[in-house]
Structure formats: C-alpha cells, structure tokens
Amino acid sequence: MKIRRFEDLENVRKAGIKKLLPDKPRVAVGLATCGIAAGGQDVYEALEAALKKKGVNAFLTKTGCFGICSEEPLVNIVMPGKPLVILHKVQKEEVDLIVEKVAKGELPEEKVLCKIEEWDHLTLDKPLYYGRGYKNIPLWNEISYFKPQKKVVLRNAGIINPEDIEEYIAVGGYSAAYKALTEMSPDEIVEEVKKSGLRGRGGAGFPTGLKWEFTKKEDSNIKYVICNADEGDPGAYMNRNEMESDPHMIIEGMLIGAYAIGATEGYIYVRAEYPLAIERLKLAIKQAKEYGLLGKHIFGTGFSFDIRIVAGAGAFVCGEETALIASIEGKPGRPRPRPPFPAQKGLWGKPTNINNVETWCNIAPIIKKGGEWFSRIGVEKNTGTKVFSLVGKVKRTGLVEVPLGTPIREIVYTAGGGSATGKKVKAVQTGGPSGGCIPENLFDLPVDYDHLASAGSIMGSGGMVVMDEDTCMVDTARYFLGFTLDESCGKCVPCREGTKRMYDILEKITKGQGTEEDLLTLEELAETVKATSLCGLGQTAPNPVISTIRYFKDEYTKHIKDKVCPARVCRALIDYFIVPDKCRGCTICMKSCPVDAIDGGPGLIHIIDQTKCIACGTCMDVCPFDAVIKLSGEKIETPDKPIPIKKGR
C-alpha cells in the first residue's frame, strides 16, 4: 500500500504499534552481526522451537543491537503492560527455562540485565510507554554502561525489528520526512540543519548544513546524494550497527536531504565486508518502495527519489569521498585533487553531497524536533551525540553513544568499567589509522572534534581502542602504518613511498636496530607525508606515529638506546626466564618448546637457553605454576644447569 496522506502514515503507525506492544508476550532476539556471532541465531531457533513445543502464544521477532555487545546474546521480553526487560548472555541451553517462565508470566531473573519502562524514540510525539514494575530490576540507564549515554542515533537500535518497516513507522518513522516534504521548503530544511550545528560524523567534522547548502546552490537538474558506508577503520563498527539495526533511519535522512538539495538519485556505498548490512538495507529500500516512501511523487508531492546500493570491493581508501565517487563510476578508488569539490563536480561530474551513515541518521530527529533542540545536546560548536565503539583492554566492550563533550574518563571507566585485567590503562586510541593516542593523564579531555584535534588525535568515525601497560606504543604505531601502507591507493609519492619507509623504520626500531638518526628521519617523513599527501589517507597516516612520539617518546628512546621494550611486546627485545623458586620440574614447558630451548627433567629446575629461544611465549602459556616471566633488558639469576627443585614451601 502506498502512503500518500498523513492518515495513511498514521494507519501504518497504529498497525506497527500493535507489534511493539502486542497483547501477548513479545520476545525479540538481538540479531545484528555481533549478536549472531555470539550465538543469537541459535537462541532464536531454540526459542522458536520451545515456544511451539510448549504451546506458548508469544510474538517472536528479531531486533538489532542495543549496544552492550559484550553481554550478547541479548533477548528482549515485553509482557503486556509491563516494562521491556533485556536478558543478557542468553545461551540456547537456557531457552527452555526462559520459555517456561514466560509461559507463567514470570521472568528468568538471573538472566535479566535491565528494564525499560518508557522509551523516547524522538520521532514519536511522546515516549512509548511499556509499563511500570519489576522494582528490583535496574532501569537501563542506571547501569554503569549506559549511565553516560544518550541515544539519539541509536534511538531504535535493539528495540525495533530492522526488517519490518511498520515497526519503524510505529515509532514515528517517516513522519519527519512527511513534515519536510509537505510542510517545509528546501531552504527551511537547510536552515534547520545549520541551526542544529550537526557536523560530519565520518571524521572530518565539516558543518553538514553548510555542506548541503553548497550542493543546493549549484544549478543542475541532476544532483546526487551519497551515503558513505565504507566504514574501514579497524576497530570501528558504529555504522555497521546503525545499518543493521535501523536501516530506515538512513533512508529517511537521505530522503530529506535529497529533497532539500534537489537530488533525485541516492547511493549508499557499503563496504563488501558487511553482507548483513547490505541485505537489511536492500530489504528496507524494497519495503520503502512498496509503501511509496521511495519512488515517484512521494507523499503525493512532485518530489521523486530513489536509492541504490553499491557494494565496495575491499579498499579502505574508498572511504575518501573522491575515491568513493571514482569507485561508483567503475574506476579504481584513486582520490582526485580538490577543488573542484564534489558539491560542484561529484559523481559523473554532477553536484553531489556525500555524508557518513551516522550524519544521515541524525537528520530525522533534527527535522522532527528542530535544530535548536539538537544544538542543546553536547557543547558549543560540537553539538549532538556521537556513537563510539569502545574496544580493547577494557572490561565492557560495545557501542557507547554520548553527548559530545563527555570526558574520555566517563567513557572508558564509567561505561567501559576500566581495565579488564587489573593492569593500568595507558592510553586510548581514537580515529583509527588516521588518529592518535591520548595518554591516560589526559582522560579529562572532553570528546569532541576540537579537543581531540588539539591533543594530536582526531575523533574520526568513532573507534576508541583502550590500551594498557602491556601495549607497546611503538608496536602500535608500526601496526597502524602497516595497515595504511597496504591501503594506500598508490597515486601520490609521499603516501605511496613515504608510509612504506616510515613502516620500515618502525620495524627496525621494534627489532632493536633503530638509531637516533632513524627517529629523526621518521619525524621528518611524518611531517612531509602529512603536509604533502593528496588526500586524507596520506595526510593522516602519520598521526599514530606523531602522537605516540609526542606522548610516549620514552618508549621510543628505550627501544633505540637501551634495546628495551618496556611493555614487553617486541619479540626481538624480550627474554623469557623460568623463575627457579617457582619451577616445580613438571617438564611441560620443555615438551612444548618448539625449538627445544629448555633444559630440564622431572623434579629439576628448568632453564631456558637464551641462544636458542625465539621468544614465542609458548612456555609461559603452558606453565601451570606461572613460573615463566618475560623481561626486557633485564635478567634474573638462573642455575648453570638443571638442579633439583626446592622441596616444600
């Protein structure tokens, strides 16, 4: 059925609400890629079977990811009139018990994480009300993980079924588009986006309203809008979740943007490594077309708009806008000099507006609630929220959406829970291979475009990797350069040749062969590559090097002068020793050593022959008594040959 008038939208909304708040239990399994990887699909199938077997009348469906990925699989349960309850770490073996409880109208209390009594979807006139109750269960934002969070982009993720447009419409979806296309002029829409202060969420942070205006100004009867879904930063998966959990919000954002700018065709360029995102987007586009929300004369207006998906083919550089355009045009992703900018000469030489997935996600609430509402979230010049992927050496990993200006400390310690192993947190890496490291003593810094840039990093697309004392910062820089040198398009000399040479120097340093001159050369190269590269990839590739030298110079010095790796990571610089007092002579390490470097026997203190040892760490992994230690630049006293172990303690 085609939606033409407001009443049509309302009717679908009412039908959709019946699915979100049915008169029987609603069970929704979190099935984004992370949920599936954790076993969510098995849980879904087990639930299906169990509900049938026990003859329980319930509405079983799927949903996206609520963001607390380390607790997956997640399962939502809504009993009519009661709060929505989220179960965590659900295993398929537990499903029978869960279904039994649900059949009795009860909850499996040990599996419950939190509850939601009402939820503001932002695009609905008032919050969706589930019900009050379950006094002992904390509200979702009473949990540490969610305390600092504010869900704007992830307003529907993990709650609605991403494969059902009616659930999207039920929470007010496409009502912002209706308002834009039937009540607002393109100028008014651009004004609203400008008022919001929204800045590009892909990393560069260019004011979105201004960017739209540039393309809108151009005089052309063919214009394009593009969604950059080539999320390539290793460790960043915000866009993936946004596409898999709520594909329609992207479509709605692009629909509004296209209308404001004057474009009739839109493209979503999704990296090939995200097959589920591509599938859900394709399905969403198909449904939108069926309901008349894409295609000709949308909402009965003269405006027509269509969206197609183009899949990437494994090139990080295609996240750069001119490379992305070249890729859609069927060429290798080699960036072009700017100016001319895509706003003037973009896809096929026509005015084109490209925005990141997350930027588009913010448009519907901005139009529905107004730019001024949005501008009150966050801080000055850095308005709104940002979704971060909190990963690495932290207790609770997952997606964290906070207002811009939130201090790093709150994200890493309050939401993330700090170190998972009791080791000291050393730094946080933001912005992926284009970003830099922020040391722990700067964790009071607010997370926003400007502060992170002044600290030598960038906010980037939202990747946030926590590092602790066991992370070698030189090795980290080497790792990132290894990534960039492989992904360089190869067009310009500083990036193509310079990143490789920087990598070679870093390798030398991690092998203990670096010199003072090498460090100077590295710095000169970094500055040159940053200043002279053609595109953002090359211009930001040296950032991990520059920022680690800035904040962790002592680690570099130790590698170079003392041939020591303080974090004990760089294999060429570490030595393994068996502590004589702890060895119990069990011979397990001797038998496991791949190079037969351990001398010993039953009941004898084992000794590692340093001339044969390749520092693979196997002995440390297998020793049941924690008798193996690794040191860098130090050694301990060991017997000349295996002698009997000390008996007794």
Place this chain on the structure above:
Amino acid sequence: MKKTVRIKINGKIYEAKEEESVLSVCNRVGIDIPQLCYNEALAPYGACRLCLVEVVNGPGKKGITTSCTLRAVDGLEIVTDTEKIVKYRSILFELYLAQAPNSEEIREMAAKYGVTKTRFSKKVKPLDPLGNKCVLCGQCVRVCNEIMGTAAIGYIGRAFYTRINTPYLEKSDVCMGCGACVEVCPTGAIQMEDIQDKRVMKSWSGTEVKLKKCKSCGRYFAPEPIAEFAYTKLDPEIKEELKDLCPDCRRKLLSKREILISQGEVPMNGE
C-alpha cells in the same frame, strides 16, 4: 572568453587567464617549479607533489598546496620556495631517488634542488620493464587513455606495489604504436624500438605493432594503425596514389607533379 586576472607570485604581479592553473602561469613566465606529472594537454593530476607553493592571500584556503591544481583568480597571492616547501621537497626527492634509482633525469632534478643522496633503500627490481626509472607520474596512462583513447596500458595493483603495464602483462592488441607514452615520460623509462617491420614496445610486455612499408622505397615508416587512423581523418579523402608512401616519397611525388605541371605537362598516374 575567459577574462584576465592578476595574481601575485613572490611579490610580483602577473596576468593570467581566469581559472588557469598557477603552475601553467609559472611555466609560461619562467618561474622555476619542479614538476613531473603535469601536462598542458591533461587535467591536473596531483600525483608527484613537487610543484608545491604556499598561498598567502586570496579567496580560498591558505597554506601549502600543489600549484598544478591551484586556479588563478583575482587577489591570489602565492610564494614559492619557502623554508617549509624546500624542506618537504628535499624529503620528496629522497623518496624519488630511492624509487627510481636508474633515472638520470630524476638524479639531475634532485641535484638541482640540492638533493644528491637518499637515506632510503633503493627500489631495484631485476628485469624491471621500466628499467627502475618509473615514478608512476601516470602521464603515459593518461595520455593513452584520455587523449589517444586506446587504453593499452593501465595501473596494476595498488599502494607500494603499484605498476603500470598491459593487462595480464601480455602483448597488447590495441596498442597503436603511437609512441605518445614515450614522448610524455619525464624519466625516459619507456623503451620503444623499431626493429625491421615491427615497432616493439619493449616496456609494454614486448607489444609489437606492424609498421607500414612504403610502396615506393620499401622503408618502414609509420605504425600501421596510426597511418590507417590518420587516413580516416582526412577530408577530402586521401588520393589512392598518395597512400602507403613514406613522407619523403610523398614529398618527391608531389614535387615531381608540381614541376611537371609548371612545365605544362599533364602528369600520368603514378608519376
């Protein structure tokens, strides 16, 4: 008709056509800027990064940028050879020396700007079809694709491992033997040799293009595809008697005819 604008380079005012590439202006008025990938006939490419200048005033962004992609507009002020530019350029030349260790042209250019040695290990590939002289400026590819429309060669791979050659490193069956690639290559990396009746593109996987034989003197004088292509472009169509003649023989034939006409004798066909 593009209007004339005034831009300032190193404190002096110069006239330029609106939107003209600043590098083009510099080349025209004799201001020395190193360049490798720039060609008047092609759109600015921005690959070599040598033509750096600093924008100190003007309507657009200030700072260091490539002059090939910078467009002349009224009020634009640039400075060449600032301390930073000199510093960046030397590092770039060190990278060039390492990248194309066999190129005399690169050695000379680098030396001109003060760089005679490189700290970086030289990229030496044994049996490199481009003689370890290629700097991947892309002019050959662009000329072949955009101007000649042949597209016999292209980029292969990406990043540090990028090369230029024919698809599958096989002899090309579309190459016309025009030699435009050899002509534009700034480092003399492309090898082409006429051996008897064939033009051999040694660098392009040994591609062979037949040469046309002069029906008069028997010399091989032009690649057949080029000659045939040229014939199709003539209006009115070329006379049959002039086809397949090398330039010298053609000239002889036409001169002979002129002389005979001036002497009042009507020339027979073929004379």
Place this chain on the structure above:
Amino acid sequence: MDEEKLEEIISKYDIESGKLLGILEDIQRVEGYLPKDSLIYVSKRLNVPLSRLYSLATFYSFFNLQPVGKHIITVCMGTACHVKGAPHILETIEGLLGISPGETTPDGKFMLTTSDRQFTVNTARCFGACSMAPVIRVDGKIYGYNTPKKVAEILKEYGWRGSK
C-alpha cells in the same frame, strides 16, 4: 563462464553507477575468481578497455585473478612453526594434492590450487598459535601439532580422496 550466464549478470545493471564493480563482484561470487575470458567478454560487450577491467581487478582486495579452491589451506610459516617443520608440512601437502611448487601470482602472493579446484594452498606469517606448532588453518579452523600423517587425515576430512 558461459555467455548466457554473463549476459544474465550484465543485464542486472541498468545504469552506469556501480555497474562495473557490481558485474565483477557477481562474476567473482559465482566463479570464486575473475576468469580471464569473462573479463575479455565484458570488455567487448560493454566497450570498456580490458586494461581498465584489469586495473579494477588488481586494485580491489576482493578480486582474485586466480581460481580459489573450495577449501583454503593456509600453512603458517612463522618462526616457531618454521623450526618445527612447517616447510616439510607444506611440501607434504603439495605432494598429496599434486600441486607443483613454486607458483606465484603476479602480485607475489603464493597461492596454488588443485586442478579440480577443491583445494587452494597458501602461506601466512603467524596465527599466534605457536604452542601448537606447526600449525595449519583450513577454512578458518586451526589445526596444530601437525605431522605428515595428521595432515593427510585432515585433508580426508575435507573431501580429499587420496592420491595415486
């Protein structure tokens, strides 16, 4: 790939945007790689220079120009594995599968595929499973403590029917 199938793929793309990438991706999905004659066909059919298609195929990581087998065996050649006999394991696998050693792809990647396209063998630098050296990985699953005998058993698990 036969012409009919290629035409089917080409006809799915009615506009220029995303057409070439889409066609190559579809061919790769069906064939597991981009066969040369398929590229030649597409080149002639769409009037796109072969050099351009080859540029695309070699630029993007996703595309293989060599056929990949149904199962991919990766032999770890890291230090620990090396010392524990990885080269011998590699030789053994090559011998059992009847692959001639020493072939490399134009980009230097070492990859050999059996003629029945059941297996592709390649190498990697380190999986981080050094305690189980020598290590091989088949279709993502790691196997450690390998010996020539064990390797033969593993191959049988994946449908190798024995040699000679």
